[in-house]
Amino acid sequence: MLEKKKVLFAATVYSHLAAFHKPFIKLLQDKGYEVHAAANPDHGRKEEIEEMGVICWDIPFSRSPYQLSNFTAVRKLIKLFRKYYFDLIHVHTPVAAFLVRYTAKKCKQGPVLYTAHGFHFYKGAPIQNWLIYYTAEKLARRWTDGLIVMNKEDYRNGQRLGFKENESLFFAHGVGVSLDQYSVNGDVNVREQLGIKKNDVVVTYIAELNHNKNHLFLLRNWKKILQYHSNVHCLIVGKGEKEKELKKYVEQNHLENIHFLGFRNDIPIILSNSDIVTLLSFREGLPRCVMEAMASGKPLVVTNIRGSRDLVKHGVNGFLVDLEDNESLIESFVKLINDCR
Numbered sequence: 001m002l003e004k005k006k007v008l009f010a011a012t013v014y015s016h017l018a019a020f021h022k023p024f025i026k027l028l029q030d031k032g033y034e035v036h037a038a039a040n041p042d043h044g045r046k047e048e049i050e051e052m053g054v055i056c057w058d059i060p061f062s063r064s065p066y067q068l069s070n071f072t073a074v075r076k077l078i079k080l081f082r083k084y085y086f087d088l089i090h091v092h093t094p095v096a097a098f099l100v101r102y103t104a105k106k107c108k109q110g111p112v113l114y115t116a117h118g119f120h121f122y123k124g125a126p127i128q129n130w131l132i133y134y135t136a137e138k139l140a141r142r143w144t145d146g147l148i149v150m151n152k153e154d155y156r157n158g159q160r161l162g163f164k165e166n167e168s169l170f171f172a173h174g175v176g177v178s179l180d181q182y183s184v185n186g187d188v189n190v191r192e193q194l195g196i197k198k199n200d201v202v203v204t205y206i207a208e209l210n211h212n213k214n215h216l217f218l219l220r221n222w223k224k225i226l227q228y229h230s231n232v233h234c235l236i237v238g239k240g241e242k243e244k245e246l247k248k249y250v251e252q253n254h255l256e257n258i259h260f261l262g263f264r265n266d267i268p269i270i271l272s273n274s275d276i277v278t279l280l281s282f283r284e285g286l287p288r289c290v291m292e293a294m295a296s297g298k299p300l301v302v303t304n305i306r307g308s309r310d311l312v313k314h315g316v317n318g319f320l321v322d323l324e325d326n327e328s329l330i331e332s333f334v335k336l337i338n339d340c341r
Contacts, residue, residue, distance in 0.1 A: 004034040006084060009054075010100045011039050011092040012061045018045035020117075020288065021092070023178075025052055033087075038080065038100070061096040065132060073099055081107035088113065094120055098136050101143040111145040115172075118285025119154050122306050125283070137161055150174050150286035153306040174286035182268045182295040190235075190273040194259050200231045201340045203333070204274040204298075206267065206289040207281070209240030214303070217280040217323075219246070221330050222255050228334045233257040235274065237264050271296040275340045276333070282323065284308050299339075301332045 007028050011017050017025070017037055025035050029052070036055045039046070040062075050056055059076050060069040073096075081103060087110045091097035097114050104112050120133040138161055147163045148170045149155050155171050163169035196202060207213035215236065226232060236246070239262055250258045264270060267289075271277065277293035277300050284307030291311065293300055300318030302308040314320040319332035 004032060005087040006036060007033045008036045008038060008086040008089045008100075009092075010037070010059075010089065010096055012063050012096045013043040013093075014039040014041055014046040014049055014056070015043040016093060018048040022048075022052065024090075025049075025054060029053065036084070036086070038077070039096070059096075061093075061099065063093070063095060065095050065098075065136070070095065070099060074103055077103040078107060081109055086110050090115065092117060094133060094136070098140050101140050105143040112143060113146045113148065114140075114144050115148040115150075116154055116158075116285065117150065118283055118307055119149075119157055120283070121157065122153060122283060144168070146170065148172050151307045151310045154285065174288060174291055177288065177291050177295050179295050182271065182292060190270055194233070194235075196233050197231070200233055201229065201276070201337050202233050202235060202274045203276045203278055204235045204237060204270060204293075205278050205280075206237040206270075206292070207279060208238050209236075209242040209246060211242065212282050213238075213240075214280045214282055214323075215242070215246055216249065217303075217329065218278060219249055219253075219255060219258070221326050222258065223253070224326075224330050225333050225337075226256065228330075229337045232333075232337055233259060235259050235261055235270065237261045237267070237270060239263045267292060268296070271298060274298055276301065276336050278302065278333075279308060280321070280329075281305065281308070286310060299336050301329070301336065 009017055009021060009025060017039060028035055036057060037049050038057045038059045040060055041058050046056060057080055059073045061073050062069050077100060089100060089104050089109055089112045091100045091112060091114050101112050121130045141162050146168050147158050149158050150172060158169045205215065205218065234257060247260060271292060277298045279287055279290055280303045284305055286307045290300060290302060290308060294317065300312050302312050302318060302320060304320040304322050309320055312318045312320055321328045321332055
């Protein structure tokens with residue numbers, strides 16, 4: 001009996017694989033591949049990957065390139081690659097992708113494909129991002145057989161790195177969403193559970209609670225938005241390292257109508273209960289939550305950054321707001337809230 005060919009998915013944390021890559025894992029399994037995953041279990045959702053029949057390897061990747069745990073990660077990767085040969089390796093997230101590409105080539109593994117979910121170097125990024133992440137990607141070019149990017153700016157930067165169009169550089173419109181999932185009727189349970197009235201306006205913010213997702217931009221302006229319309233609620237969907245800090249900010253500033261829902265696996269239902277969707281990140285690749293909102297037919301307020309502006313056309317399916325432009329943010333929400341009334 002022939003041994004199954006093996007594919008390895010690698011990312012900093014299992015939650016990334018669970019959130020974005022289950023369909024691709026299943027596709028390869030259906031084609032007869034044995035799928036493995038390498039990631040850090042600290043953020044949870046490993047069990048979702050294991051339930052798919054994926055063989056999981058806990059590797060202590062860190063999101064920060066400065067953490068000593070990354071040296072341990074390299075040692076564990078070398079041990080894994082000496083035990084198994086992978087016919088294809090698909091890497092994600094900057095630090096994990098760099099370490100896996102380096103060790104895979106060192107250990108003479110099969111082709112390595114890198115999906116960049118938004119380079120950390122981009123127009124307007126801090127200079128240290130260019131010094132660290134651009135330099136790292138330039139070095140890793142020699143270990144990368146194919147690069148997939150999700151927006152026009154990253155595509156141009158991929159060319160600068162030396163990747164060739166349709167040979168080693170490919171453009172994909174994000175990780176994709178299934179439109180059928182978002183064709184749901186407006187179930188009122190979410191609103192009822194939160195005590196939100198039928199005619200109240202719901203703004204939904206779906207994102208990991210971290211610095212990059214920039215929730216404070218909205219929270220700092222929330223009182224002024226409520227001065228125009230008091231019957232507006234904000235659903236903050238997600239978990240993350242900034243959860244306690246954000247909840248404390250809401251409490252200390254006595255912000256009303258803010259609801260922290262934590263991690264949810266019923267996003268289509270939540271969106272069906274929403275009127276407006278927002279994402280105010282500093283950096284994005286091609287944000288899935290924006291595509292989900294579009295699939296649900298919801299207008300958007302997003303920051304005018306790479307990735308988000310690839311999806312949102314100002315004044316057509318939403319509004320683009322410059323980072324920290326408080327007046328434009330408030331004005332955009334008020335316009336959309338007026339349309340909902």
